[in-house]
Amino acid sequence: MKQLWAPWRAEYIEAAKSGVCIFCAAPEKKPEEALVLYRGNVSVVMLNKYPYNGGHLLIAPLRHVARLEELNDEEGADIWRLLRHSTSSLTKAINPAGFNIGLNLGKAAGAGIDDHIHLHVVPRWNGDVNFMPVLGDVKVISEHLSQTRAKLLPFFENI
Secondary structure (H helix, E strand, C coil): CCCCCCHHHHHHHHCCCCCCCHHHHHHHCCHHHHCEEEECCCEEEEECCCCCCCCCEEEEECCCCCCHHHCCHHHHHHHHHHHHHHHHHHHHHHCCCEEEEEECCCHHHCCCCCCCCCEEEEEECCCCCCHHHHHHCCCCCCCCHHHHHHHHHHHHCCC
16 A cells, blocks of 8 residues: 655644634734735635645634624625635636635534634635545645745735
């Protein structure tokens, strides 16, 4: 049997949960460390450290809120603006064939972080679901996060 080296998965699985919200902590860290592409007045766009696919982005309000109805009008409009900008930027930078876009609201809905609302933007390509996730319960991400961030960063510098 061949082995697939994916150390970031073990890091995620074995890491002690600090209780610190990644979305609230992101603005306090260096952007490259937090994988931040954009930080505005009310919202942030960042790469998912444990992506479903290459280019998997997270969009969240800066304010720590858990429920959709808790977003104010400015936050809601900014998140929608950043979603449009993100899909456009991902299309130009890495040319996906489509996207999965979604919110997991609450633990029962699959939210890994259920106390800070965030939107997932997952680029998809024809044939990107192969035998690895089905048989091995492993997803192969072919590019390092720092390389993906470098490709996307120019699209987020002046928005």
